Amino acid sequence: MRITLKNITKSYKKVTAVEDISFEVKPGELFGLIGPDGAGKTTLFRILTTLLFADKGEATVAGYDVVKDYKKIRNSVGYMPGKFSLYQDLTVEENLEFFATIFGTTIEENYDLIKDIYVQIEPFKKRRAGKLSGGMKQKLALSCALIHKPKVLFLDEPTTGVDPVSRKEFWDMLKRLNDKGITTLVSTPYMDEAALCDRIALIQAGKILKIDSPSNIIEQHEKQIYNVEADDMYKLIQDLKEFPKNDSVFAFGEFVHYTHFNDEFSPEELKKYLEEKGHKKVFIEATSPGIEDIFMDLSRTKDIKPTDNEV
Amino acid sequence: MKSEETVINVEKLTKKFGNFTAVNEISFKTYKGEIFGFLGANGAGKTTAMKMLIGISKPTSGEASVTGFDVYSQPDRIKRNIGYMSQKFSMYDDLTIKENITFFGGIYGLDRKTIKIKISEIIESLGLEDVANKLVGLLPLGWKQKLAFSVALLHEPKIVFLDEPTGGVDPITRRQFWELIYKQAAQGTTIFVTTHYMDEAEYCDRVSIMVEGKIEALDTPKNLKKEYKTDSMDGVFLKLARNVE
Numbered sequence: 001m002r003i004t005l006k007n008i009t010k011s012y013k014k015v016t017a018v019e020d021i022s023f024e025v026k027p028g029e030l031f032g033l034i035g036p037d038g039a040g041k042t043t044l045f046r047i048l049t050t051l052l053f054a055d056k057g058e059a060t061v062a063g064y065d066v067v068k069d070y071k072k073i074r075n076s077v078g079y080m081p082g083k084f085s086l087y088q089d090l091t092v093e094e095n096l097e098f099f100a101t102i103f104g105t106t107i108e109e110n111y112d113l114i115k116d117i118y119v120q121i122e123p124f125k126k127r128r129a130g131k132l133s134g135g136m137k138q139k140l141a142l143s144c145a146l147i148h149k150p151k152v153l154f155l156d157e158p159t160t161g162v163d164p165v166s167r168k169e170f171w172d173m174l175k176r177l178n179d180k181g182i183t184t185l186v187s188t189p190y191m192d193e194a195a196l197c198d199r200i201a202l203i204q205a206g207k208i209l210k211i212d213s214p215s216n217i218i219e220q221h222e223k224q225i226y227n228v229e230a231d232d233m234y235k236l237i238q239d240l241k242e243f244p245k246n247d248s249v250f251a252f253g254e255f256v257h258y259t260h261f262n263d264e265f266s267p268e269e270l271k272k273y274l275e276e277k278g279h280k281k282v283f284i285e286a287t288s289p290g291i292e293d294i295f296m297d298l299s300r301t302k303d304i305k306p307t308d309n310e311v
Numbered sequence: 312m313k314s315e316e317t318v319i320n321v322e323k324l325t326k327k328f329g330n331f332t333a334v335n336e337i338s339f340k341t342y343k344g345e346i347f348g349f350l351g352a353n354g355a356g357k358t359t360a361m362k363m364l365i366g367i368s369k370p371t372s373g374e375a376s377v378t379g380f381d382v383y384s385q386p387d388r389i390k391r392n393i394g395y396m397s398q399k400f401s402m403y404d405d406l407t408i409k410e411n412i413t414f415f416g417g418i419y420g421l422d423r424k425t426i427k428i429k430i431s432e433i434i435e436s437l438g439l440e441d442v443a444n445k446l447v448g449l450l451p452l453g454w455k456q457k458l459a460f461s462v463a464l465l466h467e468p469k470i471v472f473l474d475e476p477t478g479g480v481d482p483i484t485r486r487q488f489w490e491l492i493y494k495q496a497a498q499g500t501t502i503f504v505t506t507h508y509m510d511e512a513e514y515c516d517r518v519s520i521m522v523e524g525k526i527e528a529l530d531t532p533k534n535l536k537k538e539y540k541t542d543s544m545d546g547v548f549l550k551l552a553r554n555v556e
Contacts, residue, residue, distance in 0.1 A: 253513040253514075
């Protein structure tokens with residue numbers, strides 16, 4: 001069950017939300033759209049789930065055209081929007097029943113598919129959806145999106161605002177679902193989640209920066225990154241930025257990630273420079289890039305400024 | 312190097328809702344100029360604790376003072392003396408940048424002259440000259456958040472509370488935002504910040520991690536990593552904050 005997009009463009013008044021986007025999600029793939037707020041992720045989801053017309057371009061989901069065959073698409077996909085969209089004043093069980101009925105099925109018929117997820121909220125099935133915690137809402141929304149056994153699953157920022165432990169659990173669930181053969185398109189602003197996808201598209205300001213498997217993207221990245229550490233982080237960032245041979249300087253957890261303007265980096269030279277600036281305990285080592293490093297590098301070198309295209 | 316002067320003093324602070332103890336006898340101090348990370352899983356009690364500290368929720372028991380004011384008897388003075396910004400609400404989208412600054416300056420009781428000075432300071436330091444008369448709603452999220460941070464500091468509070476200030480912000484802007492935080496802390500403002508980005512936990516001077524209403528760990532990122540035998544704050548968090556619902 002494939003998803004295809006060909007030259008999709010969509011503007012709202014003056015802002016171009018997505019521009020000339022083309023990619024394909026292969027049957028059974030777990031495909032991630034990785035990018036910050038305003039990148040255009042939600043616009044793409046809405047076009048693919050037939051809730052919004054593109055200005056230009058074509059798209060298909062499970063072989064159906066998003067414009068001509070919109071009714072068929074609506075029957076065969078599951079969609080979990082970024083904003084919690086269930087009925088707050090129905091209970092957990094009522095919400096699930098409602099969605100099952102709408103799609104002409106029953107909870108029993110497809111229980112197997114949601115079992116793993118639903119058992120975690122089943123103890124609260126008489127509770128109103130509006131009274132659930134964030135993590136439970138997320139599980140209910142996913143159960144509702146799955147109850148008609150969709151061929152394709154769309155998850156728009158399912159883990160935004162969710163703590164790291166719950167995020168990890170959610171991805172484990174997603175992996176298990178994907179193993180059952182459901183083609184999944186998922187978006188996230190958390191770059192560390194990219195590694196869990198089969199393939200990803202890095203997206204910023206309505207444009208795609210890169211599409212490939214996370215490991216290929218990392219392997220193909222040519223710039224060597226160095227971890228730099230010293231006792232005063234803030235001053236270290238300032239001074240590294242003033243080092244004339246720097247290409248980029250970004251705080252990265254306990255280190256600063258530094259790239260050099262050419263291939264002739266000398267750790268001794270940088271160390272000496274920093275020590276002359278008064279830094280103590282200077283430590284420099286080569287390290288390998290992560291998706292976030294590459295995202296920053298691509299958005300910087302392609303000079304794509306972040307925009308806010310929220311609707 | 313950090314100051315000994317405390318800005319928050321919390322002793323066995325507790326909040327109960329009926330039978331449910333949302334915050335369970337937490338105790339900690341934050342110091343002048345410190346970047347204090349306040350972490351925890353969803354539902355661990357962070358928001359409830361923070362609401363007590365900013366003077367909008369009365370504790371059930373325990374003691375807490377913020378910038379020298381008591382959370383029970385002086386909540387209004389706390390509100391006037393702290394800065395606050397959250398991801399969810401920061402400024403009015405249908406006011407311009409200048410109008411927002413003027414509005415919040417007024418709320419904080421600044422006089423017109425001071426507001427005028429602040430407007431030009433903020434606009435210059437954030438490089439917003441070209442868009443000063445544009446509606447805030449038209450700004451990219453990252454700019455909006457940087458502006459909101461400056462607005463929260465208009466009245467020069469001793470402490471500013473940042474509730475997930477960088478959620479959804481692109482990675483470059485997220486780092487620029489943290490540079491603003493560093494700069495402000497270096498000038499002596501205490502930063503109390505919550506985040507779900509574990510790399511940001513590394514940028515804090517000290518980090519507390521709440522689990523089921525209690526502070527289970529409180530130390531520098533370095534010591535926490537040592538104690539929990541892991542090389543990242545993500546590892547510390549995963550070991551500590553078993554998700555309980």
